[in-house]
Every structure is written in structure tokens, then in C-alpha cells.
Amino acid sequence: MSLSPSAATLPSVSDSLPDSAQRVQMAAAQLGLDIAVREMAHPTRTAEEAALACGVTVGQIVKSLVFLGSTSGKPYLLLVSGSNRVNEKGVAAHLGETLTRPDAATVRDLTGYAIGGIPPFGHAAMLATSIDRDLLQYDVVWAAAGTPRAVFRVDPNKLQAATGAVIITVT
Numbered sequence: 001m002s003l004s005p006s007a008a009t010l011p012s013v014s015d016s017l018p019d020s021a022q023r024v025q026m027a028a029a030q031l032g033l034d035i036a037v038r039e040m041a042h043p044t045r046t047a048e049e050a051a052l053a054c055g056v057t058v059g060q061i062v063k064s065l066v067f068l069g070s071t072s073g074k075p076y077l078l079l080v081s082g083s084n085r086v087n088e089k090g091v092a093a094h095l096g097e098t099l100t101r102p103d104a105a106t107v108r109d110l111t112g113y114a115i116g117g118i119p120p121f122g123h124a125a126m127l128a129t130s131i132d133r134d135l136l137q138y139d140v141v142w143a144a145a146g147t148p149r150a151v152f153r154v155d156p157n158k159l160q161a162a163t164g165a166v167i168i169t170v171t
């Protein structure tokens, strides 16, 4: 008897993922981004936790941060290196308006995900997306994939291209 059943009889990897993580996997496929969402044994709720769980530096973790334009009310998504703090004045100058931080419930409405698991794409609303140029120095970065344990690894240049993110300096 074969110990390795054919691929057709095995569930795909994503079948064992929570619904939120599966949605991220599907959104990636729609963008033509070849990633594998995985659930880690340890929490990845913050950049620091994710770096530990993934065995990479904090700088290689993608923080997906939602802001609102003070004037327009328009939602913005900033993809920021885990080791960087956003200089809101500098980013505001780039975006053309000052920014506010929405509360957790608003972030959930806009993205479809809870804070700690917000992915860099596949959101409920259209989010004008910018990416921290410091992320582009790495061969591989890791981002959240819908839950506080789900992540995926990706070439940051491919992430930028797939999301159409504008490359900015956030610090």
C-alpha cells in the first residue's frame, strides 16, 4: 500500500486554514502573486512576534497600517518595514493631506480583517497603497495573512508590483 496518496485525494494546504487566511490566499491568486499562506505555531500579531515566529529580522516584517485622509476621509494603506516608525508629517506631504488613525472597528470595516492580521491586499474597500522603500532592500519579507498567526513570505518587489503600491520614504 502506498504511504503517499495521490495529490487528488489530499486536501490542498489552504483547506486547513481559517476562512480569513484562505481569503488572503485567494486574493493573492487573483493578483497573480504566488504565495503560500501558513499558520505559525506562535502568534504573529505584532512585527516583533512575527519576526520571532518567522526567524527573520523585524525589518523584514511588513506592517499593514491603515490611515484616513483628514480632508478627504479617503483610506490609505501604508506597507511599512517592522523596524520603521511612520513619520506622519513626511507621509502626509507625499499624500497631499494630513492623516488620522482610524479606530479598530473602522480598520476592520475597511479591510475585512482584525488588527494583527491585516494583509497587504485583498481588502473590503479600495485602499490607496504605498510601500516603504526600506522593505525593497530585502530578498524576502513576511506579511500578515488574515489572522494573528497567519503569514506569507514574498519578494517585496513582487508585492509592490502586485499591489500597485507607490514607493515612498516613511521615516
Ligand code: 5CA
Pocket: 044, 045, 046, 047, 050, 061, 062, 063, 064, 065, 101, 102, 103, 104, 107, 115, 116, 117, 118, 142, 143, 144, 148
Ligand atoms: N501580524 C503583524 C505582523 S505582519 C501585524 O499585523 N503587524 S501590524 O503592525 O501591521 O499591525 C499592528 C498595528 O496595528 C500596530 O502597529 C498599530 O499601529 C495598529 N493598531 C493596534 N491597535 C490599534 C487600534 N486600536 N486602532 C488602530 N490601529 C491599531
